[in-house]
Amino acid sequence: xxxxxxxxxxxxxxxxxxxxxxxxxxxxxxxxxxxxxxxxxxxxxxxxxxxxxxxxxxxxxxxxxxxxxxxxxxxxxxxxxxxxxxxxxxxxxxxxxxxxxxxxxxxxxxxxxxxxxxxxxxxxxxxxxxxxxxxxxxxxxxxxxxxxxxxxxxxxxxxxxxxxxxxxxxxxxxxxxxxxxxxxxxxxxxxxxxxxxxxxxxxxxxxxxxxxxxxxxxxxxxxxxxxxxxxxxxxxxxxxxxxxxxxxxxxxxxxxxxxxxxxxxxxxxxxxxxxxxxxxxxxxxxxxxxxxxxxxxxxxxxxxxxxxxxxxxxxxxxxxxxxxxxxxxxxxxxxxxxxxxxxxxxxxxxxxxxxxxxxxxxxxxxxxxxxxxx
Numbered sequence: 001x002x003x004x005x006x007x008x009x010x011x012x013x014x015x016x017x018x019x020x021x022x023x024x025x026x027x028x029x030x031x032x033x034x035x036x037x038x039x040x041x042x043x044x045x046x047x048x049x050x051x052x053x054x055x056x057x058x059x060x061x062x063x064x065x066x067x068x069x070x071x072x073x074x075x076x077x078x079x080x081x082x083x084x085x086x087x088x089x090x091x092x093x094x095x096x097x098x099x100x101x102x103x104x105x106x107x108x109x110x111x112x113x114x115x116x117x118x119x120x121x122x123x124x125x126x127x128x129x130x131x132x133x134x135x136x137x138x139x140x141x142x143x144x145x146x147x148x149x150x151x152x153x154x155x156x157x158x159x160x161x162x163x164x165x166x167x168x169x170x171x172x173x174x175x176x177x178x179x180x181x182x183x184x185x186x187x188x189x190x191x192x193x194x195x196x197x198x199x200x201x202x203x204x205x206x207x208x209x210x211x212x213x214x215x216x217x218x219x220x221x222x223x224x225x226x227x228x229x230x231x232x233x234x235x236x237x238x239x240x241x242x243x244x245x246x247x248x249x250x251x252x253x254x255x256x257x258x259x260x261x262x263x264x265x266x267x268x269x270x271x272x273x274x275x276x277x278x279x280x281x282x283x284x285x286x287x288x289x290x291x292x293x294x295x296x297x298x299x300x301x302x303x304x305x306x307x308x309x310x311x312x313x314x315x316x317x318x319x320x321x322x323x324x325x326x327x328x329x330x331x332x333x334x335x336x337x338x339x340x341x342x343x344x345x346x347x348x349x350x351x352x353x354x355x356x357x358x359x360x361x362x363x364x365x366x367x368x369x370x371x372x373x374x
Contacts, residue, residue, distance in 0.1 A: 004245045004253065005261070007268055012228060012248045012301055013330040014267040019227035019260055020290045021058040022283060022327070029070045030084055030100070032058050037224040038097040039067060040288055041087060043188050044310060046322040047338040047347065048371055051098065053286035053324070056370050064371060067098055068185045077145055077184045077193070080200045087182045088175075091218060094122065101199060105206040106217045111178035120169070122176035128155070129170040136170060137179070137194070145183040145191035147171075212238070223257050225290050228264075229297060231255045251300040282363045284324040284336060292325055292332070304332040320351050324367075326360050333358045340371050347373040 007015075017023050026032060032039060032055060042050035051067045059066070071085055072078055085098050091110035099107075117123045125133055136151055143150075148168035157169035171192055174180045183193035195204055209217070216238040222229060223243065230252060231243070243255045246264070256264060285291060287308040292298045299305045306325055309317040320337030327333075334354035341348050347368040354360050368374060 001240045002244055002258075004247045005264070006247045007264060009248055009301060010330055011264070011267040012246070012254075015256075015260075015264045016228050016291060016301070017327070017330070018263060018267075019256075022291065025058050025060045025062075027060055029055065029059055029062075029067060033085055033098065033100045035224065036290060037221040038090070038099050038103070041067070041096045041098060042288070044322070045188075045340075047324070047340045047367065050286055050288055053284075054289055057283055057285070057289075071098060072182070072184045077191075077197075080196070080198055083198065083200075086198060088178075089122075090221075091214075101203050104199060104203050105208055106214050107178065108208045109211065109214055111176065114173075114176050122173060125170065125173055128166060129157075129173060132166060132170045133174055133179075136167070136174065140180065140192065140194050144197075145193040147186070147189050147191050149189075220257075223255065226294055226297070227260060227290070228254050228256045228301075229294055248301060252296075254297065254301075282326060282328040282333075282358065282360050284338075284360075284363050284367055285327055287322065287324065289325075291327070298332070302332045306332075306335075319353070323351075326354060326358070326363065328358045328360070331355075331358075334360075336360060336364060338364065338367065340373055342373075345373050347371060 021032065021035060026035070029039075039051050039054055044050070047053075048056070048064060052062075052064050055067055056062045071083070071087060083101060085100050086104075087096060088099055088103075088107055089096055089110075091107060114122050115124050132151075132153060135153075139151065140146055148165055148171050151167035151171075153165070153167045155166040157164065157166040171180065175182065175192060178195065180192040181195050181198040182190050183198050184191040219231070219235045219239045220242070222235070223239070228246065231239075236243070236255070242258050244258050244261050244264075246254045246256055248254060287310075292302075292304070292306055295306065304325065306319075309319060309323065310321060319335045322339070323335040323337040325332055325335050334352065336352045336354075337350040339348050339350050347364070349364065352360070
């Protein structure tokens, strides 16, 4: 591993903006997936869904709902031969993301492991679920994409987040196990189908990587997603040959990909950075944007301690239910908590807190336009 590279906080911030594609949007969603490895998906829609808020700052001309159209097509499911990406969970987590199809073989071990562990949401099938699974798979084979509502079974499932019926719980587990895949979305409702109708036989037949190769892929995925991040000692052992340790001030050692070192070095002179600062338009970031995903890095690098408060009790929230951080130049300068009033066709600002001297009205108007609101 190369010696530690010392950079200023200012240089690190400017590097990170560029490295996570916020300075210069790319031409399409495939380019984002190739660069970052995945885009996180979340169904909550307060002022646009998480994946749309992430992509609107990265893809030129991106429109609301673009990721789902890219994944699944418009009114009818895309054939497997035309799909370049699919939905699944990050290994060892319940985080749903859009992956390029090349990720499939690296998910096999995690999918198999879930079938052996107990768990109401993603673990092995119960006897009742196993019996219903055979029926569901037969229905998919003969009828094509189906949701749990299309399965003629009104039994209740075990209490699990997002699964009230036995059919929904069973489909959910089959998805976690890789035995069905999301083939289409109907107003965000999942329609599942057999894997061979979503991914090509070539992708599905890809050999399973070794455990070491899968572990290396997972760490590289983290680095590609965040571009400058903390690594655990165990993670570092898998990627020591392809990372650069970076010291920013007096904080912990961070790591970036070796391929990103020239870009980081290009921002090492503060004079160059200062000349570019005034040219950067303020942005409203998604709550789980790659720039701020790692709370420890955000606190150290940006002096910004941010928590997504959707799952925080109302009386404990400090910013708001769906507050969007404000990135202005090389600083995070506050937040806006917006809510889309679709009936009135207006974007309402529930609360805001912005550092003096920073105008964010243009960024709020831009979000409203993206949502087709006033």
